[in-house]
Each structure stands twice: as structure tokens, then as C-alpha cells.
Amino acid sequence: MNKDALVVGLALFAMFFGAGNLIFPPFLGMESGWEWPLGLACFVFVDVVISCIGIVAINQAGGSILSIEGVLGKRPALVLNTAAILCTGVLIASPRTAATTYEMSVAPLLGDWIGLLPFSLLFFAVVLLLALRPTRIVDIVGKVLTPVLVAGIAIMVIAGIVSPLGPVTAPESATVVADGISAGYQTMDILAVVGFAIIVQESVRAAGYADGKSQLAVTARASLVACVLLALVYGGLTYLGATAATVVPHDVNQATLITLITEQLMGRVGLVVLGIVVGFACLTTAVGLCGATAAYLERISGRRLSYRAALISVVVIALAICNLGLTAIIDLAAPILSVICPPFMITVVLMLFRRRIRSTWTFKGAALAAVAASLVLTVHDVTGLFSFVEAAPLFAYGFSWLPPALAGALAGALLGRKFDPRRITAAA
Incomplete structure (x- = not known):
């Protein structure tokens, strides 16, 4: 494993590990009980392994945004890519970042003093401002917060292993395998592999690898690094959820569960730190998603729809969906992703x-x-x-x-x- 593969692998890990992904493994662990390793394995396979295979496959195909188009044809690729971008930028991921921020950063610290509607108005106003006038703030905050978030999770997992919250009990769900697969769909990482693959290839080229064979070798090693790190982090979070089943109410949603686990293991200070880090991380993610979606809509419309108009439309729709609440957004996402993720998965695997x-x-x-x-x-x-x-x-x-x-x-x-x-x- 050379240094370049390690550096690119760490960057790929940071791209895949969004703050929104933080909420799914603990909930899966709570529902899976002592079958949590099985649920985790299914989650990691769908979310991590298939996505990393996609990175390698798209790099092997040239690393271009045209890779999917090259194997499916222009119109089918347009339909599939548009479905993916609408899910990540408008219908699911962007609204979920705001709802997650409210559930993890605002409600635990301020209670009902600020409702979801006023908070989401402020959140998306900032998103709109930063996406209209891109600054280095988003880039700097994103690069700083991911290591802080991972370090905090590592400390929390170690604390949970040394002093478990409670015993791991029987599964609450009779469909642990299906739950793990569904949670893997919810992360939507498979829908982001084309964009991530382009970034990875640019990074590999910038490191001095000019020919396709050497680029593919570094990309494969980097994907392995990201895969191992993601599996370890998700494994720790799933285990924490399994140990929390007897000490938390079973009607909590995904975000509330992780805040309760954090407060139990790290106290009020840990909860405040987690809330601040997750809040800013979700904000930077929302800016990136909304901006990328607006740019995509401007491009496929032949610039008949301007970036500004597209961005305003995206933000308004995301704001409306956000106010359904986190649980409703996740429930809404499940059937949509169950239809959209499989064709992406089979396509990127066949591309190998x-x-x-x-x-x-x-x-x-x-x-x-x-x-x-x-x-x-x-x-x-x-x-x-x-x-x-x-x-x-x-x-x-x-x-x-x-x-x-x-x-x-x-x-x-x-x-x-x-x-x-x-x-x-x-x-x-």
C-alpha cells in the first residue's frame, strides 16, 4: 500500500462518510440485537462494497461522467442519472440533511424553543446564499469537520466497548437481512459513485499516474482503504446500537437514537460537540448537493433554466420536504431508493x-x-x-x-x- 493510495483512500472515505450516514447503523443495530453482525454485513455489502466496486469499475471505463452513458446509451443514462441527482439533491438527501441537523443539533440542545419550520427556513437560506456565492468556507469546514467527526465516533465506540450501555438482546426485527439492505440503500452512496469516481481519478492523475493501468491500481487500493475504514466505523456504530436496545425508548427515530447514545457515553459536552460538528457537516453537504443539482439541471436544459433559477427551485422543494420530518423523509425514501438503486448496482458491477x-x-x-x-x-x-x-x-x-x-x-x-x-x- 503506497502513500498515494492511502491519501486518496482517506479522501474517498471522507466523501462516502457523510453526516447523514451516521444515523443508520445504530438504528440497524438496535433492531438487529445479537444478529447485528448479520445486519451490518448486509449494510456494508450494499453501501460500501458495491459503491467501492463502482469506483473501480468507472475508473476502468475511463472515469468520465460519460461512463454510464457509454454502456447504457444516452437516453437511458440520462433517465438514470437524472433520477439519482433528483434523489440526492432535491427529494431525499438535501431535505434529510436539514431534518437531521434539527434532530441532532437543535432539538437536543434547545428543545422546542425553535421549531422545524423556522429552523429549516434559516438553514436553507444559508444554503442558498453559500451556493449562489461559493466561498472557501464550505471547503474548509468540510475538510476540518470530517476528521473531528470520525475522531469523536472513534472515542465513543471505544467507550461503548469498554463500558457497554447494556446487554445485547434478541432481535426486535424478523427481517434483519432486508433491514441491512434497506439501510444501505438509504445512504444513497451508490448513486454518488459516478461523481466520486471522477474526483478520485483526478486526484490519482494529479499524483502523477498517467497511464490507465497505474491509475486503476491506485484506485483499487484506495477503494480498499475506504472500504475497510467505512466497515470499521459502521461496525462500531452498529454495535453501539445493539447495546443501547435496553436503555433507550424503542419509538425513537434514527437521529434521536444516536444523540441518546452520545449523551449516555460522553455526557452533555459530547452531545454539544456532536451537535455542532454534525450541524456544520450537514450544512456543507446540503450546499454541495443543491449546487451540484442546480448545475446539472442547467446543463441538461441547455441553459434554458439558469443556475440561479434552478438553485432556488431546488432549495424551495427541499425546504418543503424537510418539514415532513426526518422519519417521514426516510419512509418516503425507502420505496424510491428500492427502485432506483438496483439498476445502478447491476450496471456498475457489470462494468467490471x-x-x-x-x-x-x-x-x-x-x-x-x-x-x-x-x-x-x-x-x-x-x-x-x-x-x-x-x-x-x-x-x-x-x-x-x-x-x-x-x-x-x-x-x-x-x-x-x-x-x-x-x-x-x-x-x-
Whole structure:
């Protein structure tokens, strides 16, 4: 492991480990009880392993934002990328950063003195101001706060191991595997891999690696570093949640749980520090997400929609959704992400084998089948209409969309052999 791979790996870890991700592992641990290692393994596989594989696959494909377009085609890639950017920048992640800040930084310290609506108005006013007039404040705060946040979590985890909050008891959930997979979807890291992969490749090139083979080697090692660090942090947080099951109310939401654990282990001072760090970290994340979304909308509209108009629209929508509350946002996100994440996952994994895949039809078939299967499964989860899906392979594990996706890939490969025999090039 050389120094450059370590540095890039630490940067990738910081990109993946957003303050919003902090709230899911402890809640998973509380629900999983003594099965928390199983829930953690499913969470890490979906969130960390698949995302890091995506970083390597996109680097192997050239590291460009056109990588997805190169294997899916222009229009399907536009649909998939737009769905991802709307989830991260408008519908889920941006509102969740504000709601998480309120639940972790405002309510525990100030109580009901400030309601969610006035706080969110102030929060998104600052987001709008900073995104309209970018300054180095966001960059500096982001770089400083991630190490502070990780150090605080490390201290808290060590304290929880030395002196556990309580005994680890039987699982509260009968679907630990599916819970871990769902929590992995909620982080939305898989939807960010294209943007992160571009940043990683630029960093690797800046370190002096000019040829594709050396870039890929450094990227793979860096991804491994990020993967190990993320697994360790998430493992510690999941364990804390498992030990907290007997000492916290079971009707708390994800953000309240982590604040209760922090106060139990580190006292009021620890709670204040966590609240300040998470608040600023969420603010910088929201600025980045809203700004990136506005820039994307300006680009795909051919500049008919200006950056300013797009940003104002994004902020207003995020503000409205934020006031549904954190629990409602997470509940709203679950079915949306259950449909959008699978096609991303199957696409980036197949991209690892792009030199052996003959045509884009294989990718299109896999992605389309993943969307169709996930849509049926999600409708069943919400309404119970399609009970036949419960007999599907891997249903109990939350991966019953995978066999249809693989069948779609096979059908696409056969059709591609007949109608589109061109081999995908490395530059696609």
C-alpha cells in the first residue's frame, strides 16, 4: 500500500462518510440485537462494497461522467442519472440533511424553543446564499469537520466497548437481512459513485499516474482503504446500537437514537460537540448537493433554466420536504431508493466485465429488468398486491430483483449478438 493510495483512500472515505450516514447503523443495530453482525454485513455489502466496486469499475471505463452513458446509451443514462441527482439533491438527501441537523443539533440542545419550520427556513437560506456565492468556507469546514467527526465516533465506540450501555438482546426485527439492505440503500452512496469516481481519478492523475493501468491500481487500493475504514466505523456504530436496545425508548427515530447514545457515553459536552460538528457537516453537504443539482439541471436544459433559477427551485422543494420530518423523509425514501438503486448496482458491477461484454444491449437488458422487478417488488411492499413475488428466489434477503436482472442481461446479450455485435471500447 503506497502513500498515494492511502491519501486518496482517506479522501474517498471522507466523501462516502457523510453526516447523514451516521444515523443508520445504530438504528440497524438496535433492531438487529445479537444478529447485528448479520445486519451490518448486509449494510456494508450494499453501501460500501458495491459503491467501492463502482469506483473501480468507472475508473476502468475511463472515469468520465460519460461512463454510464457509454454502456447504457444516452437516453437511458440520462433517465438514470437524472433520477439519482433528483434523489440526492432535491427529494431525499438535501431535505434529510436539514431534518437531521434539527434532530441532532437543535432539538437536543434547545428543545422546542425553535421549531422545524423556522429552523429549516434559516438553514436553507444559508444554503442558498453559500451556493449562489461559493466561498472557501464550505471547503474548509468540510475538510476540518470530517476528521473531528470520525475522531469523536472513534472515542465513543471505544467507550461503548469498554463500558457497554447494556446487554445485547434478541432481535426486535424478523427481517434483519432486508433491514441491512434497506439501510444501505438509504445512504444513497451508490448513486454518488459516478461523481466520486471522477474526483478520485483526478486526484490519482494529479499524483502523477498517467497511464490507465497505474491509475486503476491506485484506485483499487484506495477503494480498499475506504472500504475497510467505512466497515470499521459502521461496525462500531452498529454495535453501539445493539447495546443501547435496553436503555433507550424503542419509538425513537434514527437521529434521536444516536444523540441518546452520545449523551449516555460522553455526557452533555459530547452531545454539544456532536451537535455542532454534525450541524456544520450537514450544512456543507446540503450546499454541495443543491449546487451540484442546480448545475446539472442547467446543463441538461441547455441553459434554458439558469443556475440561479434552478438553485432556488431546488432549495424551495427541499425546504418543503424537510418539514415532513426526518422519519417521514426516510419512509418516503425507502420505496424510491428500492427502485432506483438496483439498476445502478447491476450496471456498475457489470462494468467490471465490460471488456468481455459484447454490446450495450447486455447493460440495457440488465438495468431495465432490474427496474421492472424492483418496481413490482416495491409496489408489493407498499400495497401487498403481488403476493406471488414472495416465492421468488432471494426474496427473504431483499435481492429478488437480481435473478430478473441477470436474465435481462442474458436476453440483452443474445439480442445484441444478433442486432448490435459491436464490442464496447475502453473509451466508451
